[in-house]
Structures are given as structure tokens and as C-alpha cells.
Amino acid sequence: MAKVRIQKVLAAAGIASRRAAEQMVLDGRISVNGQTVAALPCFVEPSDKIHVDGQTLARRPAKLTYILLNKPRGVICTQRDERGFDRPRAVDLVGRIGRRVYCVGRLDADSTGLIVLTNDGELTDRLTHPRYGVVKTYIARVAGRLETKDLAALRRGVFLEGGRTSRAAVKLLHRGGNESLLQVKIHEGRNRQVRRTLARLGHKVRRLHRSAVGPVTDSGLKIGKFRHLTAAEVASLRKAAGM
Numbered sequence: 211m212a213k214v215r216i217q218k219v220l221a222a223a224g225i226a227s228r229r230a231a232e233q234m235v236l237d238g239r240i241s242v243n244g245q246t247v248a249a250l251p252c253f254v255e256p257s258d259k260i261h262v263d264g265q266t267l268a269r270r271p272a273k274l275t276y277i278l279l280n281k282p283r284g285v286i287c288t289q290r291d292e293r294g295f296d297r298p299r300a301v302d303l304v305g306r307i308g309r310r311v312y313c314v315g316r317l318d319a320d321s322t323g324l325i326v327l328t329n330d331g332e333l334t335d336r337l338t339h340p341r342y343g344v345v346k347t348y349i350a351r352v353a354g355r356l357e358t359k360d361l362a363a364l365r366r367g368v369f370l371e372g373g374r375t376s377r378a379a380v381k382l383l384h385r386g387g388n389e390s391l392l393q394v395k396i397h398e399g400r401n402r403q404v405r406r407t408l409a410r411l412g413h414k415v416r417r418l419h420r421s422a423v424g425p426v427t428d429s430g431l432k433i434g435k436f437r438h439l440t441a442a443e444v445a446s447l448r449k450a451a452g453m
Contacts, residue, residue, distance in 0.1 A: 213253035216240065219260065221331025223267055224274075226312050228335050239263050275311055276439040277304050277327040280431045287313040287325055300325055304436050314338060314423075318402050323348070323420030324428050326439070326447075333444075336451030337423070340376070343397045344450050347422035348404050349383075352413040356382060356390040360411050364394065368407045372400070375407055389416070424450035 217231035226234060232250060234240055240247045241261045242254055254260065260267040281287070285298050289312065300313050304327060314326040315338045328334060336342045361382060367374040379395040390413070394404055405415045421428050425446045431437060439447075 213255050216242070216247065216252040216254050216260070217250075218331075219254055220262070220267070221335070224310060224329030224331070225262055225267070227314070227331050227338065229338070230312065230334075231331075234262070273309060274330045275307060275309055275328060276330065276444050277307070277311060277436055278426065278431065278439050278443075279303060279325050279327060279436040280428055280433045281317055281322055281325050282434045283322050284319055286319050287316040300327065303434070315399050316401075317420055318405070318418075321418040321420065322433050323418075324423050324426070324431075325420075326423055326426075327436075333448060333451065333453065336453055337447065338399055340398045342451050344424045344447075345379075345395050345397050345422075346399075346420060346424075347427075348394045348396070349391070349419045349421050350394055350404055350408065350415050351389065351391050351417040352408055352415050353389060354413045355385055355387060356392060356413065360413070361392075363411055364407065368410050370400065370403075370406055370410065375400070375403065393421075423447070 216235065217228040220226055220231035221228045225231060235247050235250055235252060238246055239262060242252070242258050279300055281300055285300055285303065287300050289299070289301070291297050297319065301311065304311070309329060311327040311329050314328060314334045317323055317325050326337065337344050361380050364378050364380045367377055376396065376398050381393040382390065383393055384391040396403065404418060408415050426439070426443050
């Protein structure tokens with residue numbers, strides 16, 4: 211049987227998305243036949259023994275699970291606290307469900323809103339990669355009065371480190387003397403993109419909430435609560451991701 215890339219095997223087993231699995235390899239968390247994998251690409255065969263963080267990888271297909279969490283402020287979306295502060299994680303809020311799940315993309319600790327947790331590596335890759343164009347919707351409360359030129363800049367893209375952001379759909383919901391409220395729809399997933407984009411225009415984000423991932427919205431789901439996605443919602447996400 212032909213060898214396959216190790217990140218594909220890890221994603222199929224429900225360990226992480228392919229891109230997250232690549233980082234796990236680079237972090238030295240994966241071993242094959244007793245040897246730590248130090249670099250990519252890495253190809254494995256069905257007979258190879260794979261360990262993740264010292265635990266034997268069960269390569270049988272995982273039962274797919276899909277959870278929708280309305281993340282509170284102060285909760286992180288990574289498996290480990292990169293700052294070493296032991297902050298609460300999104301995966302901790304869903305409790306023990308009998309299988310390992312991980313966050314689809316990230317939502318920064320200061321923000322609230324929707325995050326999907328799953329062990330479906332293929333769907334995770336589709337939802338997080340900008341090439342598939344799955345839209346994420348945010349509600350941002352910002353300092354200052356957003357002018358027409360600011361809205362136009364957001365819509366056409368703003369230069370950040372790494373290049374200009376893609377076009378965004380922007381709707382002004384409220385404009386006061388010292389504060390504005392707007393809806394922003396983007397399909398990219400750069401780190402803290404909405405905050406950085408608005409900061410570049412001179413407007414600090416005071417509150418940021420992700421209200422929708424593709425066609426799935428936060429309607430009826432309070433902050434801090436979670437639920438399993440319905441079969442219809444999973445199908446709608448897969449359709450939005452071109453699957």
C-alpha cells in the first residue's frame with residue numbers, strides 16, 4: 211500500500227487538522243516507530259506505529275463529532291496556553307464527550323463568539339483555508355466615528371504585514387460621536403485580522419463578537435453555552451466549503 215503524509219493520517223484519526231498536525235510534527239510531538247519526526251514531509255505506512263505526545267495513535271476512523279460553542283471572553287482556542295498562564299480553553303467548556311475534538315481556527319481570547327469544535331480534519335481544513343471562501347461574520351464595537359473613507363478602505367482591503375487583506379463586506383450598524391458599531395464579513399483567517407485592520411485605520415476595537423461561521427449563526431445560543439450541530443447544519447457547512 212502506498213505511503214501517505216503523516217498529517218493526513220493524524221487528521222483522519224481526529225487528532226487535529228492537517229495544518230495543525232504539521233505544527234505538531236515541527237514541535238516534536240509526533241514519533242514514528244520510536245523515532246521523533248523532526249521535519250516534513252513525512253510519509254507513513256499502515257504498519258507504522260505512531261505516537262502523539264507519547265500516546266499510541268488509534269488509526270481506526272473516528273466517530274465524527276461537531277460542536278458549536280459561543281465562546282466567552284478570556285477563553286483560548288488552542289490546545290495549550292502559548293503564554294503559559296493556564297487560561298481556560300474552549301475544549302474544556304464542552305466537558306468530556308468521549309472523543310478528542312479541536313477548534314476550527316481561532317478566535318482570540320479577548321473576543322466572544324462562535325467556534326466550531328470537531329474531529330473532522332477535512333472539514334476543518336476547508337473552513338479555515340481562505341481558498342474555499344467560507345465567510346465568518348463579526349460584530350465590532352470600535353472607538354471613534356467611522357467615516358465613509360474608513361468603510362471604503364475596509365471593503366477594498368487594508369495593507370497589513372503579509373500584504374493587503376482581501377475584500378470584506380461591511381455594514382455600518384450605528385455611528386455615534388465617539389463610538390461606532392459595524393458588521394464585518396471576511397473569508398480570511400489572519401491572526402486578529404479584524405482588530406488589526408481597524409487599528410490600522412485608527413480605530414481601536416472595544417468589543418468583538420463572531421456571530422456566524424458560514425451559514426451557522428449564534429441565534430439562540432448564549433455566550434458560554436454549546437450544543438451539537440444538527441446534521442442539516444453540518445451539511446450546510448460542508449456545502450459552504452465546497453464539499
